[in-house]
Amino acid sequence: MFQHYIMVAFRNLVRSRSFSLINISGLAFGLACSLLIFLWARDEQSVDRFHTNNKLLYRVYLRQVYDGQAHADYHTPAPLPAELKKMIPEIEYATGFVKFFRLSLQDDIYESFSVDDKVYKLKGSRAEEDFFSMFSYKLLYGTPQTALSRPESLCMSRKMAELFFGSVEAAVGKTVRFDGRTDVTVTAVFENLPPQASDQFDYLMNWDAWVAENPFKQSWGHFGTLSFIQLRPDADPVKVEEKIKDFLKTYLKGMSDNLRLELGLQPFGDQYLYGDFENGLPAGGRILYVNLFMGVGIFILLIACINFMNLATARSVKRAKEVGVRKVVGSSRLHLIYQFIGEAMLLTLMAVLLSLALAALSLPAFNDLTAKQMAIPLREPLFYLFMLGLVLLTGFIAGSYPALFLSSLQPVKVLKGHFRFSFSAAAFRKGLVVFQFVLSMLLLISTLVVTRQTNYLQYKNLGYDRENVLYIPIEGNLITKYALFREEASKIPGIKMVDRSSQFPHAMSFRVDAVQWPGRDPNKVINFAVSSVGYDFVKLMNLDIVNGRDVDRYNRTDSVGFLVNEEAVRQMGVKDPIGMEISVFGKQGRIVGVLKDYHTNTLHQAIDPVVLDVKEFLNFGTVLVRTEKGKLKEALAGLEKVYKQMNPGHAFNFTFMDEQYGKLYKSEQVASKLSYVFTLLAIVISCLGLLGLSMFAAEQWKKEIGIRKILGATLRHIMARFSGDFVRLVLLSIVIAVPPAWLAMNQWLQNFAYRIDLAWWIFVLAGIIALVVSLLTVSTQAVKAALENPVKNLRSE
Structure with a gap:
């Protein structure tokens, strides 16, 4: 059978x-x-879930509650992990991990290492001793307990070991020059990280040595590092979270009564997918x-x-x-x-x-x-x-x-x-066609909206000019020789202007409630985006001044001057800020100018209140270089030459501002491309079905078409009769698809503080596309049927 x-x-x-x-x-x-x-x-769902102890690993996040609103992020004080392990018995291991410390909180760390004449800039971090005991990164050499135990410890990846020494074995115990100033020793080598690790790094160095170099990191009031813990197998994460909720109260004194800081726990495997x-x-x-x-x-x-x-x-x-x-x-x-x-x-x-x-x-x-x-x-x-x-x-x-x-x-x-066919059978078949095109319409409308929003994010006027601007990190000799580097770089053909900033202008994620002014309400919490810049920052970024003036390097008082944006003035609640004395991190000075609001972060967020102070001599930050249009090649060649002369222990490295800005919307860009591809394929598949049905209909109606032709029907009339049923089904699917598509896309757009409008023409365009494609599909069979010899089709009659 x-x-x-x-x-x-x-x-x-x-x-x-x-x-x-x-x-x-x-x-x-x-x-x-x-x-x-x-x-x-x-x-996507496998990212960060490959660790053996995944179910016991948690990431600590910080919740700030003030004015009845709660905000949260992952940035915690550097002393927190060790103190949690010490005070909470249910915590078996704890480690800090620093992902950003040179610039904004969206900047991965790339640092220079050298062995003899080999100089490479690699991506890495700092971590505490428990790191390799917690996470399942395979050690090719060394033990989890000793890998990061010494101040001079350097744990490198297989890739880094092969770059400098040719093999893992040859790297063991060797000395590497770090940042052109310190010798570190290879105490462990780990296998290259799998792509499922959200935090990719080529090296790790000792946490305590890094904190000792940066005394302000020892403060409980400085929130700039990540904290991970591993619970004991018998621990209840809900009870542990309740224990650590108010943990910071003991260590933070003098906070506003209107501000409450709480700690929370998130499963480590969830951080990639649930990061908002x-x-x-x-x-x-x-x-x-x-x-x-x-x-x-x-x-x-x-x-x-x-x-x-x-x-x-x-x-x-x-x-x-x-x-x-x-x-x-x-x-x-x-x-x-x-x-x-x-x-x-x-x-x-x-x-x-x-x-x-x-x-x-x-x-x-x-x-x-x-x-x-x-x-x-x-x-x-x-x-x-x-x-x-x-x-x-x-x-x-x-x-x-x-x-x-x-x-x-x-x-x-x-x-x-x-x-x-019974009426019910025919109706069911037509219902399936409608349902099919409703799904296709939903995908098509979603694709048009996602693509428009992504383009809007990419090309919206941000209030500054990000074209022809590149970043060079301030490190090594550049820290002390920045002024000389700026002077020499400004002479290079093709370079328009050079300045510096402590944060990336397009991603000023470091915000702090550290601005004081006369009459400020002490119980009101306002987080300002604060950055130190050079005297030419406003001109280089093409920012607009709406009140007052720009800072001037030849005006002595401007060395303690501040620039604020319009949103800062609104938040401060002052009418005329020009000349008003303010304090930022204890630095006293006067506001000399008000900048027109510009975006300092992604368009998911509203514009922040911004305070800029003039400080050209810092041991971190980025050099901003604006090149002349069409002269990038010669500008880069000149920059590299000057850089290597002044900073020989570091590899010349730069990034373009517009590329860095684009990375902020990587998820949206991928979503847009995937939507486009799969919507196109969904329409093709739908049209394949429509083609098959029209082929069947042409075969069923061939005698009727033959009779109509003998009675004088034209090609246009036959096509209209043949295509009419299909067109009506597609039109019905368009009408059904529009309301749920509008609701879904409107909800998605709420994730952006700045977004496109759901214009009526988007839905009309989607409908026209669906109608035209379906008509083209059906019309091929309609024309074929209409052009057939009616005698052949009626012969059996």
Whole structure:
């Protein structure tokens, strides 16, 4: 019996080649798209969850509650991890980790190391002794207990060891020059970090030595490091979180009564997907896009299954007599259901095999698009179980209705030739077409909105000019020779202006309530974005001054002058700030100018109150260089030459401001590209189904079309009659899709403080695209049917 079913299934595949090809290719495209999306979502969900003690690892976050509002982030005091381990018995291990300390809180650390004439700038951090006991980073040399135990300890990756010494073995115990000023010793070598680690680094150095070099880091009032803990296996994380909630009260004195600082715990494996906060609690982040594209994957799979169901149901007229004969000779309805679902499974299996080939071929391009290193997990048994489940589930969903419908046919009516679709069967098929195009419309509208918002983020006027500006970190000899470097760099052909800043102007994430002025309410907490800049900062960034003037290097009093933005004036509640004396971190001075508001962070956030003070001599920060348009190559060559002369122990390194700004919206850019690709494929799959249905309709209506042609119908009339039903279905899907699409996109846009408007033309454009594509798909069959010789179609009459 099974062999018979297989034979009949293959015979039907060969007999209906066009329908079979459309069915298999549509399902294969849908499965390939869904497989890529699920691989991406699986990779996203695996980030930071590979550690052996993952269930015991937690990240500490800080919640600030004031004026009835709660804000939170991950930045904690440097002494916190050691003190938590000391005071809370349930904590087995604790470590600090510093990710940003040179510039803004969005800047990874890149520092220079040298061995003989080899000089490299690598990405790394500082961590405490417990680090390797907590996290499952494989040590190729050294022990977790001793890797970071000494002030001169340097733990390097395999990559770093091979760069400097050629091999891991040759690196052991060797001395490396750090920052051109200190010798450190290789005490451990670890395997290169897997791509699933959200914090990538090439080296780690001793925490205590770093804190000793930066005394202000020892203060409990300085929040700039990350804290991780590992609980004991029998510890209750809820009770531990309650214990540490008010932990900082003992160590922070003199805080405003209106400000409350609380500590919270987040599972370490959640930090990547749930990195955003709402009302002081972890609430979302990348998980939004993971859920979004998981939904897209399911949508595309549903669209492909609907294609299958529609085409199989439409073709049932061809197999009605077969069903009638089988029932007459004794076949039960259950056997017929088995046969048709089995055929659906066979088609699905062929589609799955084709989809695996398609996914494998497109995976390199998909990896480039998403900046990942994914592979189809062919060596994992669970993958085959997943694919088997996918075959069974998809085959069952796709073949269920045709099987139930065909098996219910009455043999007497079928064999007499009275078979025709009932109203309910036709309505169901039309409903599937509408549902299919509703999903496609939702994806299309979402893509248009996401793309427009992403473009808006990229090209919005931020209040400053970020083109032709590059950053050079202030380190090594540049700390003491900055003035000379600025002077020499300014003479280089192609360079317009040189200045400095303690933070990246596009990402001033360091905010502090450290600004005082006469009449300030002591109970009101205002976090200012504070940065130290040079005298030419305003001119270099092309900022607008709306009141007062710019600072002047030839005016002695301006060395203690301040610039503020309009938002700062509003927050301070003063009418005329020019000449008003303020204090920032204890530095006294007067406000000399008010800047027009400009964006100092992502457009997810409102504009911060900004205070700029003139301080050209700091041991950290970045050099800002504005180059002349079209002269970048000669400017960079000159800069590198001057830099190497003044800072020979460091590799010349620079980044472009517009590139750094673009990185702030990496998630949105990936979402936009993925939306575009998968929406296009969803429309293609939908149109494949529409093509199959129009082919079936053309075959069913060929006699009617022949009669109409004989009676004088023109090509235009026949096309209108043929396409009308399909157009009405597409129009109905557009009407149904618009309200939920508007609600979903409006909700998504609420994540941005600055966003586009949901203009009516976006929905109209999406509707026109869907209508035109569907018309083009159907019209090919309409024209073909209309041009056929009517005599040929009516010959049997």
